[in-house]
Amino acid sequence: MVTLLQRIDTFTDEERIVALELIDDAITRPEQSGYQCIVAVAPGASAGASEDDEHVAGYLSYGRTPMTEAAYDLYWVAVDPAFRGQGVGRKLCAALEETCRQAEGHLVRVETSSQEAYAGTLQFYLDQDYIEGGRLPGFYKPGDDLVILYKLL
Numbered sequence: 001m002v003t004l005l006q007r008i009d010t011f012t013d014e015e016r017i018v019a020l021e022l023i024d025d026a027i028t029r030p031e032q033s034g035y036q037c038i039v040a041v042a043p044g045a046s047a048g049a050s051e052d053d054e055h056v057a058g059y060l061s062y063g064r065t066p067m068t069e070a071a072y073d074l075y076w077v078a079v080d081p082a083f084r085g086q087g088v089g090r091k092l093c094a095a096l097e098e099t100c101r102q103a104e105g106h107l108v109r110v111e112t113s114s115q116e117a118y119a120g121t122l123q124f125y126l127d128q129d130y131i132e133g134g135r136l137p138g139f140y141k142p143g144d145d146l147v148i149l150y151k152l153l
């Protein structure tokens with residue numbers, strides 16, 4: 001997972017550290033933290049054989065949103081550049097949505113940045129029927145808005 005996150009050039013070091021903390025919590029204390037992960041195994045790798053980054057095509061971390069009845073947050077989704085454009089991200093989101101539905105979740109929220117480097121990411125969510133629910137202008141830094149998207153399940 002460390003190598004995968006290092007390959008995502010749009011992530012800052014601070015974002016990588018936070019992303020790894022969520023992965024650690026999902027592995028070591030999922031009940032207390034509320035964080036969970038879905039991992040896409042690279043084609044050709046034997047499922048469950050190892051946590052070796054060679055076998056990880058992408059992952060998604062999510063959790064039930066505290067103080068809501070049944071909303072979920074999609075915290076991070078990342079696909080190794082070598083596996084982009086092959087439907088891995090779409091499958092990870094579909095797996096999340098199915099998991100939420102089974103837990104009687106009614107909504108998934110995701111936040112992203114308005115900066116140009118994230119234009120593809122924003123389009124990725126819009127193409128999967130996420131709806132822009134609002135923006136906080138200059139939230140990350142001047143000119144870089146927080147974009148809040150949601151999908152009703």
Ligand SMILES: CC(C)(COP(=O)(O)OP(=O)(O)OC[C@H]1O[C@@H](n2cnc3c(N)ncnc32)[C@H](O)[C@@H]1OP(=O)(O)O)[C@@H](O)C(=O)NCCC(=O)NCCS
Pocket residue numbers: 008010075076077078079080083084085086087088089090091112118119120121123124125127
């Ligand atoms: C965003 C990301 C997860 C997409 O993963 P992916 O596996 O390449 O996406 P998919 O192949 O499943 O694409 C699904 C659809 O999203 C859209 N899409 C994906 N990437 C896109 C891009 N860069 N530009 C425009 N549309 C895009 C397309 O409509 C695509 O459908 P298509 O295959 O029919 O064309 C991946 O690019 C990534 O890891 N980005 C860096 C990390 C990041 O920004 N994460 C989100 C913030 S935490």
